[in-house]
Amino acid sequence: MPEAFVPLTDFVNESKSIPRDHPLDKPVAKWVEEEVLDGEVVEAGVVILRTRGCYWSIKEGCSMCGYFNDTVPGGVSDDMLREQWRKVRPILKGKKYAKIYTSGSFIDPTEVPFDFADEVMSDMSDMGIEKVLIESLPEFVNPKNFAYTNSPKLEIAIGLESSSPVVLDKSVNKRLRWPHFVKVCKLARDNGAEVKAYILLKPPYLSEKEGIEDAVQSAIDAAPHVDKISINPVNVQKNTVVEKLWFRNEWTAPWLWSVVEVLQKCEDLPVRVYSDPTGGGTRRGAHNCHDCNKKVLEALKNHRLGLGDLKGLHCNCKSRWNVLVNQSKLRRNGSEPHGYRSGFTGGRHF
C-alpha cells in the first residue's frame, strides 16, 4: 500500500522558484476607491508597494494566495522603497483615508524596514490623512512594530480566514491559532489601533454550503474582537493551490448569492460586515449567471458603502444556487458542472 496522502500544497513551492522580473522602483498598483470613514463616504487612496513579500509565502504559503507573484524574492532596498513612495504620493494627496498594502505584512520589520514605515506614516499624517489601513499576519502585531513617531489613526487588517482549525490547517494551510488571534486583537486595540478581520468565503476543498457555514461561524466568532469584518470570496490567483484545483474542476469560485447569504446572516452582528469581491463577476472570482453579475455586484457595493441593502435581489439562477447549496456537502468538494450557473445554455458564457 502507498504511504501517506499527499497534500496539494507541496506543488506550490515549485512555482515560486520561477524567476520574477519586476521593476523595483515602481509600486505594484495604485488607485482611488470609495470607502466609508466615520459613517461618511469618502475617496480613499489605495497603494500596493512592491516588497520582499510575505514570509509565510516564502516558507509554505496559503492555498489561495497568489500575492507572492508580485514580490521580489531578494527584497527591495530602502532607496527603491522611497522611490516607490515618491511615485504614489500624488494619489494620496487630499484624501482622508489611505490603504497601504504590501504583498505581505506592513509591520513585519524584515519586510518593510521600520524607519521607512515611520517616514511614510509621518508623511501621510502631514498630508492630512486621517486614517490608514495596513495589513499584517497576527505574529507581527506587536506594539513596538507600529510605535510610529507620528501617524494617522491605524487600522490593522488581519487575515483570520476562518475560525475553524481544520479549515485553517487543511484547506487554507495557514498556521494561525485562534487564541493567538484573540490576543493580538486586544493588543492592537489597547494600543490605539482598530482591527479589521478578513474572512474567506469558500476556501479550497470546501463545498458551497460548508463555505457559507464556515464564513458565518467565523464572523460570529470574530465579531467581539474586531472593529469590522470583510468577507473575501476566494478568487483564483495565479500559481496557487486554488488555481490547480480550479483547473482540475475540483473547486469553483463561490456564487455571489453565497456572499449575499453570508452578509444577510451577519446583519445582526455588532460590527460592520461587508464584502468587496476581488474579481467579482468573472470566472476566477465570485460570480452568478451572466444576467445578474452586475446587478448583484452593484448591490454589494451599495451595501458596503451603507447606501443600500441586499433585499429584493432576484434572478433565475438563484433557484439553481439553492439546489446546489443543498446538495453541495454530498458532492464532497467545491465543484459543480461547467455551465451550471447559466443553466447549460451553451456558448462561452459562465
Place this chain on the structure above:
Amino acid sequence: MEPIGHEGLGRLLKLEDNLQTPHVVFSHSDLEESKDLESGGTITIGKKFSLPPSPLGLDSEKSPYLQLSENIAVIDNAYSIKPKKLVEIAKEFRLEAGYSRLLYAPAVEPSQMPILAYLGVDVFDDLNVELRSSTGWVLESGEWIKQNKQIEDLFSHNRAELNRWILRIRNAISNGKLRELVELTSLHNPRVSQILHHSTSLLIAKGARVHSIIRSNDLSLNHPAILDFQDRLSNYEPPARDMVLLILPCSARKPYFKSSSHKRFFNALREVDNYLALHVVSVTSPLGLVPRELEFCYPAAHYDIAVTGQWSASEIEMLRSQLAKLNLKQNYTKAIVHAGSSSEIMTKLIKELGIDVVDTRVEKPSSYEGLEILQNIARMSLSDVPLLNTRDRAKGEAVGLAKFQYGDNSNFLVKSEISGRMPYKLRCGDLAAMSPVVGGFGLTLKGGIEYSSQGGPTIIAETFKLIGDLFAVGVKSYEGSWNIGDQVVIKQNDTVTGVGIAKMMPEEMIAMKRGIAVEVRHHA
C-alpha cells in the same frame, strides 16, 4: 455480496435486499451529509454505511487515490480527473479498496457511468442529475435533451430514467455487452473515448475474459481481446517448416472451417497432392490474421463485423504488423493469396516481406471458377515442397495451439503424446483435448496436475468433497495469477481435485463469501 457477472474490471454483484451493482443511490433518501469537515456522512445501499471523510487538502493525482471507510471506497473527482490519470488510478482500484468494499464515484455524469463501471466503479449517485433537472434538461439514454413540453416533477422523471440507465449498464455486464455500451457512449464524448483509449492495456492485463460475441467496427480495433490475440500471435509458429502460406478470406460463420465457403475451399484443395503442406491463414478485420489451428480460440470464433470490403489505413497498418509476426521469410517457402477483395492489399503486404507470392486474382473466391484456379495454382506451388504427413502436421498444430494458449507454461502439452487431427479429435495424450467451450485445449484432471506443477494458476480449496462448481466461500488461498475466464486448477489437501474456468479475480475469491469462484469442468 456475491459476484454474478464480470466484464472488463466491472462487476455485477448481488447485494442484500435484492440490490445489484452497478447501483445508483438517490441523494435525498440514501445520502446523509457529514456532521463536520472531519467526518464523512453516510450512504444507504440496503443498509446504512458510513462514508470516509472528504479529502481535505490532498492532491487528487497522488496515491493513495481512494478514501476508505469500512465498507465503502470513494474515488473523488472521478468526473474530472484527466483520462490518462484516471486509468492509472483504475489500475490501483482493487489494490487500495480490496474486493469487499463497494467503490463509489460521487457526482458523475450519466454519460460517464458505463466507462467507470467498465473500470470497476460499483456505485453512482444522482447529484448531477439533480442539477441538470433544476435547469430543465431531460435525461434520455444517458444524454441530456431539452424539450418544450413541461414535465411535472422533472427530477423524479429523470431519476427514473437514471435508474433505467443503470439497469442498462447492469444488463450489459450480464450479457457481456458492456464494451458495446461503453463504445456507444464514447462515440461523441471525447472524455469517455480518451479514457477508453488509454484503458486498453489495463483491460488486457486485468480484465475479465468473457467469451461474448464481439460485434465489431472500426473502434473495436482496440478491443482488449483483439489486441491480446494479435499480441499472442508473435509467439506463434506454423505447424511445420517450409509450408506454403495460403491466405483465405474470413467467413461470416465462425469458426471459419465450419462455413460453407471454407468447406468448398477444403474440398477443392484436398484433391491436390501434398495439400497438408498448405497452411491456411484467414485474413479478417479486426483480428488481422487467424491461422487455421487458432480458429477456436477466443475471439477468433466470437466476432461479427460490418463487412465493407474497404481496408482503412489503420487496418492496413494492423495487417502489416500481424504479417510481420508470422515471420514469413523464415517459416514459409511461398505464399498464395486467394482472398477476394482483400487479395490486392495482402499480395502487396506479403511482397514487402520478401517472399514469392501468387495472387489468384479471383473476385469470387468460392465460385466454381475461383476454386478451379485455386486448385491449379496450389498444385503448381506444392510440386517442389517437401511432403508433410498427417501425423507431423497434427503435432505441429497442437504445439502451435498449446504455445498460443498456455505461453510459457505450455511445455507439458508440447511434450505429450499428441494424437488425432484438427479440428475436433486433436488431443495431447490424456492431458488435454480440443474444447470449443474453452476455445482451444481444455485441460483434463491429469492435465491439471501437470499444469499446476508447471506453475499454472492453482486455487487451494478447503477440505470437502468437491461436487459441481467451486464457490468463493470454499477458497482458502491461491498460487499464480489469472484473469476471469482463464483455466485454473483446484487443489485440496495438496492433491488436484478439479480443473475449471475462473469466474473471479484471485483476491476477489478470497474476499467474497458468496458466488461461483470456479466453474468446474472436471473433478476427481
